[in-house]
Amino acid sequence: MNESINITAYSLLGLLAKRPWSTYELVAFMERSVLNYILPRTRSQLYNEPKKLARLGLAHARVAGAGRKRTVYSITPEGRAALKAWLAGPGGAQKMEYLSLLKLYLTDCRDTTAVGERLAGMRREVLDTAREALAQIERIENTGVALEDTAPMASLATRLAVHHSKAQLAWLDELESYLADPPSADAAADWAMGHYRHSARQLRALIKRHGDT
Amino acid sequence: MNESINITAYSLLGLLAKRPWSTYELVAFMERSVLNYILPRTRSQLYNEPKKLARLGLAHARVAGAGRKRTVYSITPEGRAALKAWLAGPGGAQKMEYLSLLKLYLTDCRDTTAVGERLAGMRREVLDTAREALAQIERIENTGVALEDTAPMASLATRLAVHHSKAQLAWLDELESYLADPPSADAAADWAMGHYRHSARQLRALIKRHGDT
């Protein structure tokens, strides 16, 4: 019954290390800040984890309530210690799940109509993501950073989203050329091989240039 | 008790549409091909889903076994219909989870040692991912595409991984400049604002250039 503390709980603890938050604020921040990009979590979990932190003595819960219930959490010294230990530990590569790409992968590549539609849909999705990121930034610019997101780190994390959007759009542009000139049925294997060789070359160059360890 | 068919099951169905596979082959492919990048799933689920497909009549299971047990699945006409309907449906933006970045986000930005170590770790992770992708490509090049991964789509999906690695490394290079010249405590807010404005400008340009719908 030894409750263990998971990634979600640690990240909430990380926010509590900066100041006390009500659960609602924590949830709103996790959903609306760049954290939603780095660690998307459902509401129900976000509401559960602070309770666990309190049970474990890593945070202190105080029901501050004129009228409506509203629980405010603050970090304890034990919490700070646990957070510090966790932050010192190793990270982990990013994992992604990309349903549209999966569907593209599984559609018959000779069905150029379906492929074209999927590509258009993916472009829309990427642009929507970009627009959302932009809206987030504009919210921060209008209200002043300090309001929700004081750390310089947040602005750096946001830059990753920008680089990602750019990469994604560049890739989509590349794919458009597929539609413009799809390989014939018997040349498909060679065509794919050409792309693999191109990818391999680029990867080798990247590894060489950046990995002088 | 109406079993529903999930994304994992659909993607396995998509593979079965190409040819019959044994469960083991399906698992190996999901783990070692670019699908592991698009839809990472655990072994236990990958072993469970084909059974469900069989129960629902979307696939047909045949125990082909000289000696050892080995179940081979093939798609049924109902399976093909279900797959087609699913593929025609909408996709979904990519979701990611990036533990290292989360930790970077939560570390105190004035602790340049910790930040530096985290950045170095992230670079290692990205390079490892790139090396793995390269190894995958080389496996395909050596054995011939046809063996496991016949679709041209696979080579295009792989290109996304390349674009992603490139973007990630460019971002890391940008972050290095943080270490070289960290903002002073009282200039931190302005410094972050500068980055936000830069991001906003780039996002607006991207949206304008690519989103002429």
Added chain:
DNA sequence: GAGGTTTGGTCTAATTTGGACTAAGTTAGT
């Protein structure tokens, strides 16, 4: 013929999600 590796899986607890549900305060219109 002993030991290690690969093949081909099963099983379980714990985690996580998705989504329905509540209930109180707040705002806008009549």
Added chain:
DNA sequence: ACTAACTTAGTCCAAATTAGACCAAACCTC
């Protein structure tokens, strides 16, 4: 002053998913 609609601030639970330990047969090597 009354009420409808919306936002805030959550709870609850079944179902999906993961992590990872476990198992056993077949193969390879010495």
